[in-house]
Ligand SMILES: O=C(O)CCC(=O)C(=O)O
């Protein structure tokens with residue numbers, strides 16, 4: 001089983017055929033750099049994994065030479081593995097790495113033991129991935145590389161280390177490990193052939209040499225791919241190019257002082273061409289819906305479950321949200337409160353309760369904003385008929401993170417207290433400004449008419 005490799009495209013949810021076209025490798029090569037990704041797994045997930053790992057019926061730990069134990073429990077279907085693949089996939093496509101013929105080894109679970117000294121070794125593939133899945137705050141796991149560094153792999157985080165680096169894991173904890181091979185830009189066989197005495201640099205350069213047998217893609221293919229990459233980069237970073245967005249979302253300038261032309265820019269920025277423009281919107285603020293205790297419960301739920309591989313359609317960055325079904329929401333806050341929240345859109349649009357087609361479909365999720373996770377959301381409008389946002393903590397808990405909206409002719413910050421809802425029709429243009437400190441938690445509900 002250890003030798004089994006699966007095409008990466010089969011494992012990720014994010015695959016697009018456009019990723020298959022090779023573009024020249026970057027100067028500062030991704031195959032050399034180490035990369036760190038927070039929130040790949042969560043404390044709540046660990047409770048489930050731990051139960052599987054510790055189940056005496058399933059326990060299958062094999063002793064490796066160095067004393068570490070390696071489990072052959074098949075964890076391919078675990079959420080953490082799927083999320084890790086998606087994050088690695090997203091990272092590599094953003095770095096213009098061709099993923100054609102990229103393969104992933106099956107994940108294994110490593111139990112890292114204290115006082116066990118592993119030998120430094122290169123990976124058997126281009127990239128080695130380690131995800132720490134245990135949530136034992138009193139223990140540490142380190143990744144050491146021979147020449148370069150020692151980094152701590154914190155609970156729930158993923159670390160990608162170049163297979164060209166001699167490295168090992170030390171400390172105490174449970175880690176999922178797998179490797180990615182990138183044959184379109186590397187010759188991993190070079191890893192195993194060249195002897196230890198050669199420098200890492202020379203091994204790297206001989207290993208990433210292009211295989212000459214690779215056919216060149218057509219000019220049209222390359223052009224299409226370049227356009228696609230440009231579009232994606234534009235979507236992600238256009239906020240940095242726009243002085244108005246910079247001013248109000250990144251630098252937290254007072255939006256009420258915005259000039260007419262600045263507001264026009266915000267309006268156009270937030271308007272996706274696909275949606276018909278309408279200046280008629282509804283807004284209702286300061287609706288008290290959740291108690292402090294209920295908010296606390298939801299915040300705890302977010303902390304335990306947050307992990308993010310999914311990409312937000314607004315800006316193409318990881319969304320950092322936890323989806324909750326109405327049923328789960330009812331379990332968390334009680335049936336009565338849940339129903340009250342689900343009914344909120346009806347208070348915005350009186351006609352809704354009389355209409356024949358007044359049935360609503362819902363999508364609910366909990367969001368975390370912080371400097372380390374998602375720190376802002378650019379101006380946009382939602383694709384929902386109605387949106388309800390509930391503040392789960394007080395604005396005094398964080399700085400930055402203002403909900404800024406184009407309320408008619410005013411660009412303004414919404415001020416709302418813990419437990420209060422802000423209700424708006426989906427076409428309201430809004431964004432959240434950059435977080436400067438602390439954590440901001442919100443519950444977002446999209447509601448749509450269903451036939
Ligand atoms: O979390 C918030 O306050 C707003 C989120 C939002 O605008 C969205 O998810 O569409």
Ligand SMILES: [Fe+2]
Pocket residue numbers: 380381382430
């Ligand atoms: Fe939104």
